[in-house]
Amino acid sequence: xxxxxxxxxxxxxxxxxxxxxxxxxxxxxxxxxxxxxxxxxxxxxxxxxxxxxxxxxxxxxxxxxxxxxxxxxxxxxxxxxxxxxxxxxxxxxxxxxxxxxxxxxxxxxxxxxxxxxxxxxxxxxxxxxxxxxxxxxxxxxxxxxxxxxxxxxxxxxxxxxxxxxxxxxxxxxxxxxxxxxxxxxxxxxxxxxxxxxxxxxxxxxxxxxxxxxxxxxxxxxxxxxxxxxxxxxxxxxxxxxxxxxxxxxxxxxxxxxxxxxxxxxxxxxxxxxxxxxxxxxxxxxxxxxxxx
Amino acid sequence: xxxxxxxxxxxxxxxxxxxxxxxxxxxxxxxxxxxxxxxxxxxxxxxxxxxxxxxxxxxxxxxxxxxxxxxxxxxxxxxxxxxxxxxxxxxxxxxxxxxxxxxxxxxxxxxxxxxxxxxxxxxxxxxxxxxxxxxxxxxxxxxxxxxxxxxxxxxxxxxxxxxxxxxxxxxxxxxxxxxxxxxxxxxxxxxxxxxxxxxxxxxxxxxxxxxxxxxxxxxxxxxxxxxxxxxxxxxxxxxxxxxxxxxxxxxxxxxxxxxxxxxxxxxxxxxxxxxxxxxxxxxxxxxxxxxxxxxxxxxxxxxxxxxxxxxxxxxxxxxxxxxxxxxxxxxxxxxxxxxxxxxxxxx
Numbered sequence: 001x002x003x004x005x006x007x008x009x010x011x012x013x014x015x016x017x018x019x020x021x022x023x024x025x026x027x028x029x030x031x032x033x034x035x036x037x038x039x040x041x042x043x044x045x046x047x048x049x050x051x052x053x054x055x056x057x058x059x060x061x062x063x064x065x066x067x068x069x070x071x072x073x074x075x076x077x078x079x080x081x082x083x084x085x086x087x088x089x090x091x092x093x094x095x096x097x098x099x100x101x102x103x104x105x106x107x108x109x110x111x112x113x114x115x116x117x118x119x120x121x122x123x124x125x126x127x128x129x130x131x132x133x134x135x136x137x138x139x140x141x142x143x144x145x146x147x148x149x150x151x152x153x154x155x156x157x158x159x160x161x162x163x164x165x166x167x168x169x170x171x172x173x174x175x176x177x178x179x180x181x182x183x184x185x186x187x188x189x190x191x192x193x194x195x196x197x198x199x200x201x202x203x204x205x206x207x208x209x210x211x212x213x214x215x216x217x218x219x220x221x222x223x224x225x226x227x228x229x230x231x232x233x234x235x236x237x238x239x240x241x242x243x244x245x246x247x248x249x250x251x252x253x254x255x256x257x258x259x260x261x262x263x264x265x266x267x268x269x270x271x272x273x274x275x276x277x278x279x280x281x282x283x284x285x286x287x288x289x290x291x292x
Numbered sequence: 293x294x295x296x297x298x299x300x301x302x303x304x305x306x307x308x309x310x311x312x313x314x315x316x317x318x319x320x321x322x323x324x325x326x327x328x329x330x331x332x333x334x335x336x337x338x339x340x341x342x343x344x345x346x347x348x349x350x351x352x353x354x355x356x357x358x359x360x361x362x363x364x365x366x367x368x369x370x371x372x373x374x375x376x377x378x379x380x381x382x383x384x385x386x387x388x389x390x391x392x393x394x395x396x397x398x399x400x401x402x403x404x405x406x407x408x409x410x411x412x413x414x415x416x417x418x419x420x421x422x423x424x425x426x427x428x429x430x431x432x433x434x435x436x437x438x439x440x441x442x443x444x445x446x447x448x449x450x451x452x453x454x455x456x457x458x459x460x461x462x463x464x465x466x467x468x469x470x471x472x473x474x475x476x477x478x479x480x481x482x483x484x485x486x487x488x489x490x491x492x493x494x495x496x497x498x499x500x501x502x503x504x505x506x507x508x509x510x511x512x513x514x515x516x517x518x519x520x521x522x523x524x525x526x527x528x529x530x531x532x533x534x535x536x537x538x539x540x541x542x543x544x545x546x547x548x549x550x551x552x553x554x555x556x557x558x559x560x561x562x563x564x565x566x567x568x569x570x571x572x573x574x575x576x577x578x579x580x581x582x583x584x585x586x587x588x589x590x591x592x593x594x595x596x597x598x599x600x601x602x603x604x605x606x607x608x609x610x611x612x613x614x615x616x617x618x619x620x621x622x623x624x625x626x627x628x629x630x631x632x633x634x635x636x637x638x639x
Contacts, residue, residue: 187377190344195391195438196365205390209381290381 038265044257057265067266069243070251071273073158077247078226080162085169085222086215092170093177094207107178111171118168122235125164126151151237154244161232161245173218180211212289220281227274294355294368294445294478295320296341301350303336303502310336311502313350319495320355323472323479327489328499328525334482337499338448341480342371354446365394370439371448375455376431378423378438384410385419387434391442409441429460440475447472449481453488465491486526490514498522520544520619529578529589531613538635540617547591549611552579557606560636567601581605609633 038057043049061067092110096103113121128135129150137147150160184207192202208215230249233239239246239254246254248270255263296318303311311333318324326334339345340352343364351358359367370391379387385406392402410416413433423431432452439447449468453461469492472479483489489496490510498505498513498521505525506518517523517531523544524530533544545561556562565583577595581588581603590605597603614622614632622629 185375185377187373187375188379190342190364191371191373191377191379191438192390193344193364194342194369194371195442196363196394197390198394201394206379206381212381 034264034267037261038268040261042260042264044260050261053261057262058269060262061265061269066243066246067251070239070246070248073243073245074227074229074247076158077162077165077229077245078223080159081165081169081226081229082219082222084162084166085173086218088166089170089173089177089218090215092174093181094203096174096178097181099182107171107174110174113168113170114172116168118231119235121168122164122232125160125167126236129160152241154240154242157237157241157244161229161236164232164236165226165229169222173222176214176218177211180214181207184210209290213291216281216285216289219285220278223277223281224274227270227277296446296478296480297353297356298337298340299351299353301337301340301347301352303333303340303345304348309502311347314502314504316497316504316507318478318480320478321476322494323469323481323492324495324497325481325483325489325493326497326499327483327486328505330484331501332499333502334484334497334499335450338371338450338480338482341367341446342369342448343367344371365391367446368444369446369448370442370444371450372435372439372452374451376435376452378431378434380423383420383422384415384426384434387423388415388419388437388441391438395442405441409437412440413437428455428457429464432456432464436471440471445477447475447477447479449479451483452481454483454485461488468492487528490526496526498525500525516621517613518621520615520621523613523615523621529591532588533615534586534588534639536614536632536635536639538632541622541632541635542615543632543636543639544613544615545607545611547578547589548576550588550590550605550607552581552590552592552597553604553606556604559606559608560633561609561612561639562604562606563639564602564604567597567599567603570595570597570599579603612636 039052039054041051041053041056043051096107096110131137131147131149131152134150136150140147148156148160151157188206188210189202192206197205228249229247230253233245233247233250234253237245239250248266252263252266252270255266298314298316301311301314302309314333314337316337326337328334336345340347341354343359343362346360351360353359354367354369379390382390388406388410389402392405397405406419407416410419413436415430415433415437418426418430423434426434432455435452453464456464465488468479468481472492481488481492489498490513493510495507496510496513497507500521506513506522508516508518513522513526517526520533520542524533527546529547531544531546532550533542535541536543543561551557556564563583565581565588567579568582568587569578569580571578572595575593577592579590579592579597581590583605588605612633614626614629616622622632
């Protein structure tokens with residue numbers, strides 16, 4: 001009797017046990033370990049030589065110019081990628097939302113970059129963006145347009161990385177938006193036509209609100225993802241030239257051997273920034289999103 | 293107010309002709325019901341009037357004016373869709389005034405119109421709610437209010453009651469008849485339900501496979517069907533029809549025209565059969581009577597017979613219908629009409 005009752009009480013915990021162990025081991029433990037590390041001047045050669053320094057690492061971060069530089073770079077990158085990707089994939093999705101054979105082929109084409117490794121994509125673009133022999137400048141020259149130094153100049157390097165990221169991301173988000181657009185009942189558009197609504201009005205008052213959950217999803221996912229950008233930077237510029245493309249994660253990465261405690265503290269700061277951004281999004285946008 | 297006219301209208305979907313060379317005139321101010329089985333082209337006709345599914349060739353005239361090149365929103369028509377097509381992200385008020393806003397109606401006038409129309413359909417308390425929080429009947433009313441508020445000259449309705457439960461449907465039928473009386477505008481109503489057609493229409497247009505089978509008031513459609521299809525489509529249960537055995541001619545009679553009795557009748561059509569099923573519906577009773585290798589449905593106001601009982605069924609001569617080989621009804625003035633009546637004796 002009492003054993004049965006005990007089992008009755010324990011059962012739910014036993015059931016979620018395996019999942020909780022996984023989460024604990026791979027999410028909660030690393031998270032707290034990261035915070036723990038950030039409080040130390042950590043010695044990789046000999047752990048016992050590590051010194052507890054309290055919030056020193058954080059104080060240092062907030063006082064250093066290069067941190068703010070990489071934070072600004074990350075914000076510029078994120079804003080560029082999120083705005084361009086949202087705008088372009090919405091535009092392409094509206095164009096592709098009609099179910100025709102041509103559209104299916106185009107959509108498959110646009111989606112392809114998504115299935116290619118970002119390393120290969122970066123390498124190919126690196127090659128195409130080479131200032132004197134690259135394909136892009138060849139085309140620009142051919143069209144009589146001014147050429148660019150692309151990744152080699154601190155002025156255009158960030159733009160170049162944004163172009164590559166947007167190019168790679170568009171297909172996936174277009175796919176999501178096309179599905180959302182096709183999910184809108186055609187009779188709603190017919191009703192709007194009978195209500196004498198102009199095309200712009202239909203788009204603003206009917207289409208956009210109806211796909212707002214997907215747009216909001218993309219906004220959040222892309223913001224978080226862009227704040228954590230690393231691979232394109234690592235391969236294409238290595239943070240340069242002159243730190244022009246040094247982003248937060250790359251900044252953390254550059255301290256991976258020299259100052260673990262400092263890198264950990266920067267990681268925590270990044271996490272807090274992303275968390276605050278997400279909360280702001282939900283506060284500001286939740287009212288404009290129409291869940292059905 | 294407006295009349296509607298179809299002139300040699302053809303509609304193709306993927307090279308398949310759904311409607312071919314159709315001509316139809318819908319008079320101003322009438323309640324016209326387009327009825328027929330699914331796929332007969334009735335909704336297609338309705339969408340042509342609205343302009344949201346234009347004809348392949350031919351012309352649609354509203355008030356004598358060809359509207360082919362006029363946008364749906366500028367035709368002076370309003371439509372109630374089968375699934376209501378309410379804008380889910382807008383409140384009830386925004387739904388109703390959307391058309392007015394697009395037509396640049398002033399705010400004060402808009403508010404007044406919305407208030408008066410929503411009071412008329414009983415939505416006043418829900419104006420600031422989202423449609424998703426309302427019941428099917430209330431959404432139906434939003435769709436109606438949205439159509440009414442534009443004061444259209446033509447009301448189009450595409451099976452608007454099919455998503456409602458039986459009781460609400462009966463109520464809405466009466467509401468729609470009253471609405472039509474009050475507004476006096478042209479109503480074009482599409483349904484596959486012959487009960488809706490019979491109860492509401494001034495004129496029924498019965499269609500099958502893209503062709504108009506008959507266009508007449510409900511009484512005429514019921515008492516003088518032009519062919520077998522009409523005779524069997526209208527009426528519950530449908531008209532009993534069987535081969536007469538003379539030159540491919542068929543005869544038919546309505547279930548309520550038959551008189552069941554325990555004694556042999558004296559009319560030309562008088563048979564003796566066995567009751568197989570009995571359906572007591574309250575005010576009337578339906579019997580299925582087996583005779584030779586066929587069966588007939590009869591409807592009686594009295595509940596006198598039991599299953600397996602042998603009964604006589606007779607039908608008064610004036611209530612018999614005859615249909616030629618092509619399916620068309622043979623009029624009483626036809627020279628061989630009396631010979632067909634005689635042929636019934638040997639059935």
